[in-house]
Amino acid sequence: MADTATTTPAAAAASAANASTDAPPFQLGKPRFQQTSFYGRFRHFLDIIDPRTLFVTERRLREAVQLLEDYKHGTLRPGVTNEQLWSAxxxxxxxLHPDTxxxxxxxxRMSGYIPFGTPIVVGLLLPNQTLASTVFWQWLNQSHNACVNYANRNATKPSPASKFIQGYLGAVISAVSIAVGLNVLVQKANKFTPATRLLVQRFVPFPAVASANICNVVLMRYGELEEGIDVLDGDGNLVGSSRIxxxxxxxxxxxxxxxxxxPILVLPPIVMSMLEKTALLQARPRLLLPVQSLVCLAAFGLALPLAISLFPQMSEIETSQLEPEIARATNSRTVVYNKGL
Incomplete structure (x- = not known):
């Protein structure tokens, strides 16, 4: 077995580096871009939300998983480049969910959030909404958000279906209540001109959605606060479960x-209020919905990677800030945990 050194992951990575100078040396399970900077996380999450991955076939997925397994076990075939490994x-x-x-x-999936979420955003921002349409779009938005939150949760601990239902109902009720309440207040505001009332109504979805999003996350993941989530040392070994x-x-x-x-619910109303005054859209009102859809898509495409880049998905925390039993269980100064998306 004297020749096994040539097939270790380190040797394979070195070989790949020689074959592909454009990509950084591959590190299994590590982000391609540095996560200590906002720009590095931004580039990382651009990869995560890349909608092209929605069209990956089952065969291509199996090949990607197998390639990573071969790398992990030191059986990588010659000629595989860093770029191929990063792509896999x-x-x-x-x-695939990182925990399950x-x-x-x-x-x-996060890569499907923009394509599947943009029609909902367009619906939320439609002018002159009725009570029924306001309730429908807020319900649909929170239903989508609840499913995205649950699908991308930290799954190191089991979560009962009752928690999901509780979070879902709480988010829907809060979003609908706030949106309907604000719309009623706007309608009753006698000081507003019709044009001002229409403009203000367009901004109603933001406070409704923002507050409901908080409710959604807290209620759906409340079990994590009670039971804690797994924290890992620098070598990926489980240290314990931390509520902090x-x-x-x-x-x-x-x-x-x-x-x-x-940006999703504030920028489009501002942009549309200006575009609607142009001669093109005033002469062709049928273009209003397609134009608004494009504006919403652009805002969504910008907002999502910016927002989820605020914090690393695998966040780091000093052991001294955690429970004493966690600090005693490891010699590492810091540990990491999956924040979830």
Whole structure:
């Protein structure tokens, strides 16, 4: 077995580096881009939300997983480049849950969030909405968000279906209540001109969605606060289960969910209020919906990677900040946990 050194992951990575100078040396399970900077996380999450991964075939997924397994066990075939390895890992991370290793249903993947979520955003921002349409779009939006949150949750601990239902109902009720309440207040505001009332109504979805997003995350992942989430040392070994780390994970996720709808639900109304005054759209009102859809798509495409780049998915925390039993269980100064998306 004297020749086995040539097939170790380190040797394979070195060989790949020689074959592909454009890509950095491959590291299994590690992000391609540095996660210590916002720009590095932004580039990383651009890979995560790449909608092209929605069209990856089952055969291509199996090949990607097998390639990573070969790398892990030192049996990588000669000629495999860093770029091929990074591409395989991108496919796996986009489709399979990092904790359960199971496929995430396509509409609930982060790579499907923009394609499947944009029609909902367009519906939320439609002018002159009735009570029924307001309720419908808020319900549909929170239903989609609830499923995305659940599909991308930290799954190191089992979560009963009752928690999902509780979070879902709480988010829907809060979103619908706030949206309907604000719309009623706007309608009763006698000081507003019709044009001003229409403009203000367009901004109603943001506070409704932002507050409901917080409710959604907290209620759906409340079990993590009670039981804690797994924390790992630098070598990936389980140190223990921490409720303090769970609080950090939920706070970071909740902040992300507040920032995310800002550009999506604030920028399009501003842009559309200006575009609607142009001669082109005034002469062709049928173009209003397609133009608004494009504006929403652009805002969504910008907002999602910016928002989820605020914090690393695998967040780091000092052991001194955690429970004493966690600090005693490891010599590592810091540990990491899966924040979830």
């Amino acid at each position: 890992q991108k496919i796996k991370q986009a489709i 290793n199971e496929k995430i249903f396509m509409p609930f 780390a769970a609080r950090h994970a939920l706070l970071e996720t909740a902040l992300t969910r507040v920032v995310l709808p800002m």
